[in-house]
Amino acid sequence: MVTHPISNATRASAFLTTLAGIIPARDCSDRTAFRRVAKWLADECTARRFEVEIFPFVLDLAREAAGSECRKPAAVFMSPLKKELDYQPKRAQQ
Numbered sequence: 001m002v003t004h005p006i007s008n009a010t011r012a013s014a015f016l017t018t019l020a021g022i023i024p025a026r027d028c029s030d031r032t033a034f035r036r037v038a039k040w041l042a043d044e045c046t047a048r049r050f051e052v053e054i055f056p057f058v059l060d061l062a063r064e065a066a067g068s069e070c071r072k073p074a075a076v077f078m079s080p081l082k083k084e085l086d087y088q089p090k091r092a093q094q
Contacts, residue, residue, distance in 0.1 A: 008052070012042035015055045022062045023073045030074045036090055037081065050085075058085075 016038040025031040041058060044050040058081070065077035081087040 008042035008045045011045070011052060011055055012038040015041065015059065018059055019062055022059065023066050023077055026072075026074065033074065033078065033089070037078075037087065040087060054085075 016034060019034055019038070023030075023034075025034060037058070041050065041054055045052055045054065061080050062077050065073045068076055070076050078087075078089075082089075
């Protein structure tokens, strides 16, 4: 039986679907930010800066943010990405 490795793009798509179930996007800005995070994770895995285990780790960060008593869980979710994983949003990269 031949097994095919799962592509990072497929992982990113599954990640995005799961993330949307954990932290529903409040607006277009949240959806865009989540898409960019998913693409960034896939790109970082492709470049071998992260292992594929980063996807469940980041989903755990999302669960923590969703469980917090805050009005904007998406913002709470993005904070550790920036601090712990050095994620830089697109507008900050320009």
